[in-house]
Structure formats: structure tokens, C-alpha cells
Amino acid sequence: MINAIRLKEEFLELVSIASLSRRERAVSRRLESILKGMGAGVEADDAGERIGGDTGNMLARFPGNTPGAPPLLLSAHMDTVGPAEAIHVVVDGDIIRTDHTSVLGGDDKTGIVAILEAIRVARERSIPHGDIEVVLTICEEFGLLGAKHFDTSRLRARRGLVLDVDGVCELVTRAPAANRVNVTLHGLAAHAGVCPEQGLDAVHMAAEAIAGMKLGRVDGETTANLGVIQGGLASNIVPDRVTIRGETRSLSLDKLERQTAHRRGRFEAAAARSVRIGDRVHQARADVQVERQYEPLQIGDQAVIVRLVREAARALGRICPTRATGGASDANIFAARGLEVANLACGMREIHTVNEWVDIRDVVLTAELVLETIRLNAAA
Numbered sequence: 107m108i109n110a111i112r113l114k115e116e117f118l119e120l121v122s123i124a125s126l127s128r129r130e131r132a133v134s135r136r137l138e139s140i141l142k143g144m145g146a147g148v149e150a151d152d153a154g155e156r157i158g159g160d161t162g163n164m165l166a167r168f169p170g171n172t173p174g175a176p177p178l179l180l181s182a183h184m185d186t187v188g189p190a191e192a193i194h195v196v197v198d199g200d201i202i203r204t205d206h207t208s209v210l211g212g213d214d215k216t217g218i219v220a221i222l223e224a225i226r227v228a229r230e231r232s233i234p235h236g237d238i239e240v241v242l243t244i245c246e247e248f249g250l251l252g253a254k255h256f257d258t259s260r261l262r263a264r265r266g267l268v269l270d271v272d273g274v275c276e277l278v279t280r281a282p283a284a285n286r287v288n289v290t291l292h293g294l295a296a297h298a299g300v301c302p303e304q305g306l307d308a309v310h311m312a313a314e315a316i317a318g319m320k321l322g323r324v325d326g327e328t329t330a331n332l333g334v335i336q337g338g339l340a341s342n343i344v345p346d347r348v349t350i351r352g353e354t355r356s357l358s359l360d361k362l363e364r365q366t367a368h369r370r371g372r373f374e375a376a377a378a379r380s381v382r383i384g385d386r387v388h389q390a391r392a393d394v395q396v397e398r399q400y401e402p403l404q405i406g407d408q409a410v411i412v413r414l415v416r417e418a419a420r421a422l423g424r425i426c427p428t429r430a431t432g433g434a435s436d437a438n439i440f441a442a443r444g445l446e447v448a449n450l451a452c453g454m455r456e457i458h459t460v461n462e463w464v465d466i467r468d469v470v471l472t473a474e475l476v477l478e479t480i481r482l483n484a485a486a
């Protein structure tokens with residue numbers, strides 16, 4: 107029932123509109139006009155102003171046609187990672203990619219067009235449905251900032267789907283929580299040739315701490331990374347300061363806290379040193395800042411939304427397995443606010459690279475899954 111030609115044309119139009127995080131205004135204007143043309147009431151919020159962007163999150167409401175049918179949330183994000191100042195799209199039949207000078211932005215415009223086309227067909231064919239609430243967020247790729255600033259109390263839906271995963275016909279029901287861990291090691295500067303024993307070497311402390319640290323894939327549920335390290339002033343000065351920015355993620359909150367404590371302990375142990383100069387003792391110090399970036403997504407296979415999607419897949423002669431991922435999405439934010447949401451794969455491939463590509467047939471299948479889920483939700 108999905109109109110593959112219409113979907114493909116809409117996808118090609120939307121990916122050709124650049125929409126880097128905090129600069130989603132052009133694509134949001136276009137989407138607003140598309141959604142209004144489809145009969146939705148559309149509101150933007152002030153999240154853009156609050157996070158330094160040029161437009162807000164968009165909430166579009168489509169009234170249901172079936173009394174008593176429960177409302178459904180469908181969500182995707184409007185922003186993309188870079189490079190994406192200008193997108194030169196290359197079309198090879200159903201395979202869409204770029205000329206490799208930018209990402210395609212199929213992350214997450216595959217999700218957007220799958221939602222739009224499913225709703226269009228549901229309304230054209232008078233398929234039974236409750237109210238449909240479409241949330242198109244800004245700034246997902248930058249710390250899920252749009253969703254974090256979206257007021258979920260505006261939603262009537264208690265369950266729904268985020269469409270924002272690579273692959274097709276898979277449902278992500280588990281995604282990690284994350285802690286940002288930023289560390290500053292404070293030592294003491296001294297002349298490296300004349301009196302190095304009067305210094306406290308912050309680079310050496312960092313090296314000691316990191317050498318014994320669990321990093322990378324810590325276990326089946328947990329990852330840890332140190333992404334940025336900076337410090338020192340000159341080769342002839344004992345370095346008195348090193349900053350390290352990193353993160354740790356886990357599907358298990360318990361493991362997340364253990365890994366975070368492990369990292370803190372390594373830095374604090376390495377900084378447990380001092381030097382006496384005259385009658386004064388200088389103590390090194392590790393300043394460890396931990397901030398929870400987002401809570402985990404954890405939804406059981408018996409949840410209504412999961413059952414609906416798997417039933418929808420069966421109706422199409424497919425199987426839609428559930429799985430975990432190591433990446434977060436707006437679904438983490440909606441779930442933490444009490445909504446029953448899962449994240450449906452929508453056909454994007456090799457995302458966050460200039461090799462990104464999409465097979466339109468995967469997006470069509472995704473739209474069919476969404477349409478069938480809309481229909482099944484009406485009777486749920």
C-alpha cells in the first residue's frame with residue numbers, strides 16, 4: 107500500500123536540505139508545510155532558543171478516525187552529523203548515497219519519510235487509527251539536546267516508536283545509560299632540567315592511571331572511552347595540569363557505576379603523591395567530574411509496543427527481532443519520562459560516514475511496518 111515513488115521523491119528532497127545540529131530551520135520549515143498539507147496541527151517549541159539552535163522541536167497532531175483507539179507517538183530527528191554543508195545526492199536505482207563529500211543524512215530522514223508516508227496512506231485509505239502524535243526533534247546528534255528540552259507532558263500518547271537505527275526490520279528495546287567523566291589532574295610545575303624533583307608530573311600521573319584502566323569493550327554490556335587528552339605547556343616544563351574527557355556506557359546501571367568508580371579510583375590513586383619544597387608540602391590532586399548523560403532504554407518483549415511491531419512484521423510475512431544497541435537515541439529520553447517506546451530500524455546504512463547509503467526498498471518496508479503498527483494499535 108505504501109507509495110514507493112512518492113516516498114523516494116520525498117526522501118530525495120529532504121536529504122538535499124542540509125540540517126546540521128542547531129541549524130535545522132530550513133528542513134523544519136519544509137516539514138511543517140508537508141505536515142500541515144497532510145492535515146496536521148503543527149506546533150514548534152522554544153527548545154532551539156534554549157540550546158542555541160535556529161528552530162525548535164516540532165509536534166504534529168493528526169486526529170484519530172476511530173473512537174476509543176489509543177494515541178500513538180512516532181518520532182525521528184531532523185538534524186544530521188557533518189560533514190553536511192552541501193549534499194550532492196547520487197541516485198542509482200533504489201540505492202541512494204552521496205558523492206562522498208558529505209554524509210547522506212539518511213540518519214534520520216529515512217525515519218521521517220517512513221513516518222510521513224505511513225500516516226499519509228493511513229489517512230488516504232481510512233485505516234482505523236487513534237490520534238497520531240509526530241515529534242520531530244532537533245539536535246539529537248548533539249547530546250539528545252532537542253528531546254531533553256521537549257516537554258513530554260504535551261503528549262497524549264503513552265506509547266510509540268522512535269525511528270532512528272541502522273538496519274531494517276529490527277527493533278531496539280535496550281540501549282545503554284551513559285556517564286560523562288571529565289578529569290583534571292593537578293600537579294606542580296618545575297624546571298624540567300634544573301629541578302624536576304620539585305615538580306609533580308601530571309602527564310606521568312595520567313599515564314599511570316590510564317595504563318591500568320579498563321577501556322574499550324569492558325564486558326558484554328559496558329563500554330568505556332577516553333576521547334580527549336590535553337596537557338602540558340612546553341618540553342622543558344614539568345607539566346602541572348592534564349585534562350581528560352571521556353565517557354562510559356552500560357546497559358546495566360550497576361555496571362555503569364562500577365566502571366565509573368573504577369576510573370575515578372585509578373585517577374585518584376595516581377594523584378596520591380606529594381613533594382616537599384622547603385617547609386611546604388604540595389599535594390597532587392585529581393578532580394573527577396561525573397555527569398549522567400542519559401538513562402537506559404529498557405523495554406521488555408511483552409510490552410504492548412513490542413508486541414504490536416512484531417505482529418505487524420508477521421502480517422507482512424517478516425520477523426522483527428528485538429535487540430540491544432550501544433548507541434543512545436531520543437528513545438532513551440522518552441523512556442526515562444515514562445513513555446513505552448522502542449527504536450525501529452529504518453533503512454539507514456553506514457551512518458555517520460561519507461559512505462552512508464540507503465536502499466529505498468528498506469525504507470518502504472519500514473513504512474509498511476509503521477502503517478501496520480498504526481492499524482494494530484487502534485485495536486490494542
Ligand SMILES: [Zn+2]
Nearest residue numbers: 213214246270
Ligand atoms: Zn540518528
